[in-house]
Amino acid sequence: MASFIGDNNLIPGRVARIADGRVGVEVDAWGTIDAVAAGAAAIGDNVTLSIRPERVIVHADQAPGAPGWPAHVAEVTYVGDHFRIVLNVAGAHSIVAKLGHLDNGGLHKGQAVTFGFPERHCRCLDGYSAPASAGLD
Helix, strand or coil: CCCCCCCCCEEEEEEEEECEEEEEEEEECCCEEEEEEECCCCCCEEEEEEEEEHCCCCCCCCCCCCCEEEEEEEEECCCCCEEEEEEEECCCCCEEEEEEECCCCCCCCCCCCEEECCCHCCCCEEECCCCCCCCCC
16 A cells, blocks of 8 residues: 655556556546556556646636646635645636746636646556545545
């Protein structure tokens, strides 16, 4: 079983495809997310995607056709060396982003944004169930 130090976004899903060390994971209301395989999951398995908050990219708008997923800013907290941003996604999930002083773009609570993350930083963990308090509401 994996363990983590610090914040981590854990997203439950089901394996839809596997090819060349990459996994396509179906996530409710998000579609398929591509990730790096970090285990031996099989098609149809329930898995958890892991993405660190510092790898989440937030765009201060929801431009049509922009890569990523739409969200709304739920919290903006200054934490000294960075801003901790909590995003509400598809009404059911929360994603935490860690943005530097110059990267926060003046984000404010209630703002519509788009977020994403590089595939190379998203890991598919097989046989790991996200605890209720691990970044998802």
